[in-house]
Amino acid sequence: MNLIKKILALFRSNNTIQKTKNICYYDSKDILLWSVSLKGTFTYNGKTSACTAASVSYEIFDKNWKMTDASASKDGASAKGYFSVKQYKLGIPLKTFEKNIILTCDCNGKVS
Numbered sequence: 001m002n003l004i005k006k007i008l009a010l011f012r013s014n015n016t017i018q019k020t021k022n023i024c025y026y027d028s029k030d031i032l033l034w035s036v037s038l039k040g041t042f043t044y045n046g047k048t049s050a051c052t053a054a055s056v057s058y059e060i061f062d063k064n065w066k067m068t069d070a071s072a073s074k075d076g077a078s079a080k081g082y083f084s085v086k087q088y089k090l091g092i093p094l095k096t097f098e099k100n101i102i103l104t105c106d107c108n109g110k111v112s
Contacts, residue, residue: 039079
């Protein structure tokens with residue numbers, strides 16, 4: 001019986017799911033200054049899961065902020081993103097915001 005289950009599992013089709021995690025930064029007046037998004041695409045089949053694609057995108061809404069680094073990678077069942085944003089006044093860096101973002105998919109397609 002176990003052999004039959006294993007053979008059936010090999011032929012079971014993988015499901016695909018895509019999720020996005022957003023980070024938004026607002027000033028004290030609740031004005032959006034920038035946003036960064038990590039998008040991950042995952043496959044899962046009830047036994048295993050895997051990240052098949054990962055990407056980072058961003059939008060800057062205030063001219064005083066600049067994206068200095070943004071990257072994404074796949075690692076097993078996780079999509080990983082990293083970004084660094086800097087605030088400048090008259091060409092002088094004032095504030096830096098760095099963050100790692102992670103999306104992980106379990107074997108049943110739940111992404112957290």
